[in-house]
Amino acid sequence: MELPLESLTAFRPRTGTPDQWNAAFVRVEDYLRAHRVHNRLQQSQILHRVLSRAAAQHEKEPHLDPTTLAAEEIDRMMDEWFGELLGDKNLPHERIAIEGRIALQMCDGVTRWPYAFLDMENIPAEFAHDMKRRSVQAGPDMTVTSMVPREIELGTLTEVAGQTFEQIEKWPILRVSLLWAVFLAVLAAVFYTTR
Amino acid sequence: MKRYFAVEQLDKKRVSRRRATFFTLVFLLTTIAVWFMADLLWKGPVSAVGVVVLVLFTILFAHIAMGFCTAMLGLYVINRGDTARISRSIEGESLEELPLGSTAIVMPVFNEDSSRIFEALRVIYRSLEKTGRLVDFDFFILSDTNDPNKWIQEEIAWYELCRQLNGFGRIFYRKRRISINKKSGNVGDFLRRWGQSYRYMVVLDADSVMTGEAIVKMVAMMERNLGVGILQSAPRIVNGVTLYSRLQQFSNRLYSPLFLAGLNYWHQGESNFWGHNAVIRVAPFMEHCALPELPGVEPFGGRILSHDFVEAALIRKAGWQVWLAYDLEGSFEEGPPTLIDSAKRDRRWCQGNMQHSWLLFARGFHPINRFHLLQGIMGYLASPLWLLFMLISTMHRFSEAMHPVPSEFAAQNYTMIFDYAVPLPEALALFGFTMVLLFSPKLISLLLELKNRRAVAYGGPVRLCLSVFLEMVASALLAPINMIFHAKFVVYILLGQGVSWVTQQRAASEESDWREAIITHSGQMAFGLIWGTSAYILVPSFFWWLLPVLLGLVLSAPLSIFLAKANYGRRARELGLFLTPDETEPAPVLPLLEKHLEECYRHMQPIRELRQDYGLMQAVLDPYVNAVHVSLLRQRRPGSHSVRKYFIELRRRLLADGPQSLSQREKMALLLDPESMNWLHEQLWKKPPDLLSEWWRLAMRQYNVLTSTPVTALYR
Numbered sequence: 029m030e031l032p033l034e035s036l037t038a039f040r041p042r043t044g045t046p047d048q049w050n051a052a053f054v055r056v057e058d059y060l061r062a063h064r065v066h067n068r069l070q071q072s073q074i075l076h077r078v079l080s081r082a083a084a085q086h087e088k089e090p091h092l093d094p095t096t097l098a099a100e101e102i103d104r105m106m107d108e109w110f111g112e113l114l115g116d117k118n119l120p121h122e123r124i125a126i127e128g129r130i131a132l133q134m135c136d137g138v139t140r141w142p143y144a145f146l147d148m149e150n151i152p153a154e155f156a157h158d159m160k161r162r163s164v165q166a167g168p169d170m171t172v173t174s175m176v177p178r179e180i181e182l183g184t185l186t187e188v189a190g191q192t193f194e195q196i197e198k199w200p201i202l203r204v205s206l207l208w209a210v211f212l213a214v215l216a217a218v219f220y221t222t223r
Numbered sequence: 224m225k226r227y228f229a230v231e232q233l234d235k236k237r238v239s240r241r242r243a244t245f246f247t248l249v250f251l252l253t254t255i256a257v258w259f260m261a262d263l264l265w266k267g268p269v270s271a272v273g274v275v276v277l278v279l280f281t282i283l284f285a286h287i288a289m290g291f292c293t294a295m296l297g298l299y300v301i302n303r304g305d306t307a308r309i310s311r312s313i314e315g316e317s318l319e320e321l322p323l324g325s326t327a328i329v330m331p332v333f334n335e336d337s338s339r340i341f342e343a344l345r346v347i348y349r350s351l352e353k354t355g356r357l358v359d360f361d362f363f364i365l366s367d368t369n370d371p372n373k374w375i376q377e378e379i380a381w382y383e384l385c386r387q388l389n390g391f392g393r394i395f396y397r398k399r400r401i402s403i404n405k406k407s408g409n410v411g412d413f414l415r416r417w418g419q420s421y422r423y424m425v426v427l428d429a430d431s432v433m434t435g436e437a438i439v440k441m442v443a444m445m446e447r448n449l450g451v452g453i454l455q456s457a458p459r460i461v462n463g464v465t466l467y468s469r470l471q472q473f474s475n476r477l478y479s480p481l482f483l484a485g486l487n488y489w490h491q492g493e494s495n496f497w498g499h500n501a502v503i504r505v506a507p508f509m510e511h512c513a514l515p516e517l518p519g520v521e522p523f524g525g526r527i528l529s530h531d532f533v534e535a536a537l538i539r540k541a542g543w544q545v546w547l548a549y550d551l552e553g554s555f556e557e558g559p560p561t562l563i564d565s566a567k568r569d570r571r572w573c574q575g576n577m578q579h580s581w582l583l584f585a586r587g588f589h590p591i592n593r594f595h596l597l598q599g600i601m602g603y604l605a606s607p608l609w610l611l612f613m614l615i616s617t618m619h620r621f622s623e624a625m626h627p628v629p630s631e632f633a634a635q636n637y638t639m640i641f642d643y644a645v646p647l648p649e650a651l652a653l654f655g656f657t658m659v660l661l662f663s664p665k666l667i668s669l670l671l672e673l674k675n676r677r678a679v680a681y682g683g684p685v686r687l688c689l690s691v692f693l694e695m696v697a698s699a700l701l702a703p704i705n706m707i708f709h710a711k712f713v714v715y716i717l718l719g720q721g722v723s724w725v726t727q728q729r730a731a732s733e734e735s736d737w738r739e740a741i742i743t744h745s746g747q748m749a750f751g752l753i754w755g756t757s758a759y760i761l762v763p764s765f766f767w768w769l770l771p772v773l774l775g776l777v778l779s780a781p782l783s784i785f786l787a788k789a790n791y792g793r794r795a796r797e798l799g800l801f802l803t804p805d806e807t808e809p810a811p812v813l814p815l816l817e818k819h820l821e822e823c824y825r826h827m828q829p830i831r832e833l834r835q836d837y838g839l840m841q842a843v844l845d846p847y848v849n850a851v852h853v854s855l856l857r858q859r860r861p862g863s864h865s866v867r868k869y870f871i872e873l874r875r876r877l878l879a880d881g882p883q884s885l886s887q888r889e890k891m892a893l894l895l896d897p898e899s900m901n902w903l904h905e906q907l908w909k910k911p912p913d914l915l916s917e918w919w920r921l922a923m924r925q926y927n928v929l930t931s932t933p934v935t936a937l938y939r
């Protein structure tokens with residue numbers, strides 16, 4: 029097997045500027061770290077594969093940014109890898125990406141099988157088995173039923189008071205005026221009786 | 224076949240006798256006090272002010288007498304032993320033998336600290352696992368969180384907890400898109416979806432903790448007592464850090480057993496529901512306890528805010544009993560850390576309880592339920608009445624001082640008992656009588672613990688006595704402050720000013736917020752100063768009577784700050800003050816929770832620039848968090864052209880200008896849209912750096928650089 033650092037040293041894209049490829053390199057590195065791939069050796073192997081494929085693509089589509097192409101390449105590689113692991117290669121990209129990432133996280137694949145990440149040829153049997161448990165269940169099966177509020181009979185006095193208040197609430201100025209009038213009346217009564 | 228005790232076997236006449244005893248005692252004590260007061264007031268001619276004062280005094284004294292009588296009856300049954308208690312139905316049986324039914328443990332949450340929520344669930348889960356009865360229980364976190372960061376934290380924490388406990392398929396998470404009817408709506412939504420699958424529901428608050436044993440026992444009590452609709456436990460306040468919360472937990476732990484035993488004495492099958500740490504029989508609850516709206520609009524009408532009392536009344540109306548498992552160990556909750564936080568919570572509760580006025584005369588309610596509703600109202604209404612009583616008394620006293628009425632037996636010199644003049648100032652006698660009613664339950668609780676040689680669990684006899692003394696001083700100083708708070712809340716509610724449903728501050732802080740304290744308490748301080756100064760100038764002798772009330776008011780801001788300090792609370796604990804048996808001999812779940820939380824909080828914080836939108840950042844940037852988040856969202860049909868255009872614009876702004884360019888509502892809209900979340904994740908990683916905002920470039924470079932796992936509550 030070729031040494032990874034040598035392989036990266038041998039990386040010579042024929043199109044694009046060094047700055048563009050440097051940005052693409054940083055992006056793929058960040059993306060791998062976001063997936064908890066912290067092993068530098070493994071990172072550089074994957075980086076080489078991704079950037080080589082992106083460079084080849086850039087020769088065909090030089091108007092596209094190498095960062096975009098590199099991100100698309102690693103997405104494509106992950107879709108293929110997840111398809112292989114989950115045994116379902118025909119799922120649309122959105123679904124395979126979501127289900128694959130959840131399965132990978134649930135089985136703690138990156139930590140338990142650090143060299144298996146994006147390796148199509150050497151897939152440990154236990155890893156492949158654990159990846160099949162790919163869904164999270166946020167709630168059990170629903171048994172939908174109704175829960176309808178019943179009217180509470182408030183009693184005659186309260187009903188009359190309720191209707192009166194509802195009428196008063198239709199005129200907010202009147203309501204506030206009434207409340208203040210009551211408040212002032214209480215103050216006046218206290219003053220009158222105690223002066 | 225073994226015959227088990229069930230509460231249905233209790234003699235109804237015995238229950239009636241208990242209630243008759245309680246209300247007769249209240250009546251007798253109130254009559255004596257009113258007689259003293261009337262005698263005191265009417266040394267001279269009968270005045271209108273005197274009548275008002277006497278009416279107010281009667282209402283308020285009856286309220287005090289109820290507390291005293293409850294405590295005394297509690298003392299009676301504690302000494303004698305009570306056979307009329309629901310825990311008898313499972314007495315002497317091992318946990319493995321107890322009958323259980325399918326039970327959902329639900330925890331409604333709203334913008335809470337996710338570490339606290341999920342670490343509490345972890346210890347409850349583990350504790351249930353140890354009982355060997357986990358198989359009968361499912362857990363539901365019912366989220367109404369509308370803070371994007373906290374929502375994502377909850378999702379990650381739930382996912383991690385499930386992974387760590389292998390709890391997928393047993394621990395569930397549900398986030399409502401639209402939060403209708405707050406907590407009761409949240410629980411109602413759960414019941415409509417999954418209620419039929421469960422016989423029981425244990426309702427927890429976001430700050431609740433229960434031992435597995437307590438949960439198993441409560442469900443078993445429900446299984447044994449098929450006529451019980453709600454079984455409420457008596458949660459103890461724990462985990463207090465500040466002086467304020469330590470005072471609350473100390474008084475709760477020391478004094479509450481007396482009151483709880485007394486409550487059970489006269490409540491029996493018509494007890495109350497306090498909203499959490501309770502077991503509910505799902506089928507009758509769903510049939511009878513869906514809450515209608517009250518007449519009018521908020522704050523007085525509209526949605527019922529304090530749903531628990533009403534639910535207890537409704538389920539009782541339908542023929543189901545409500546019991547208090549007052550002697551059950553292992554049920555805990557936390558209290559607010561500061562006086563101001565306590566006031567904020569009280570404001571919500573005040574509005575909820577005042578709404579209950581509508582229901583006092585509702586048809587079909589049991590009289591005891593009406594009484595619970597009335598007591599809830601009086602819990603807040605008593606404050607403006609006390610204030611009014613004291614103000615009128617002050618004015619009356621001023622008026623007397625300016626126009627003295629000559630009397631052979633001046634009130635300040637003699638107490639009249641029947642026809643005998645006892646040379647003791649009558650006002651002092653009445654004051655002493657009131658103090659006895661207020662403080663004797665506390666002193667009796669203290670004596671009980673000393674007698675039962677339990678003082679060591681409170682730090683020893685000396686520290687226990689000192690703690691009780693300091694607690695009584697503090698409660699005397701806090702009482703007038705709470706009186707003003709509550710009076711203000713009641714007036715505001717009557718004037719039509721509602722309250723918003725704010726998240727409760729549960730954590731203690733090291734910082735003093737003098738600004739908030741001064742803004743909150745300045746009115747109280749000014750009121751106390753004016754009241755005290757005028758009393759001192761006009762009637763100096765009356766000033767000394769008012770002094771205990773005035774002191775609390777004048778010192779309210781510094782007192783509030785002093786009690787809110789976490790380091791003073793810790794120092795008190797080191798000195799052995801306000802210690803409780805839940806600290807010295809804790810249930811295993813409590814130290815475990817504390818340990819887990821310490822580990823969580825020790826974890827590295829996100830860098831400052833990213834902290835404010837860290838949840839949103841993770842949901843977009845982190846491949847795993849994004850996948851979990853999207854998989855939890857309900858797929859939506861493609862929206863109309865304008866809706867799609869709206870989302871496209873939001874996505875563009877988020878990536879190009881950063882999250883600070885979006886409002887909280889816009890961030891929530893994006894987070895709720897699976898298509899947008901997929902798109903954002905892909906595009907963030909595909910776009911060249913110059914098309915992304917500086918914020919995103921920093922986030923991508925910083926993410927997972929220093930830690931191998933993302934910074935979340937649950938990674939430990």
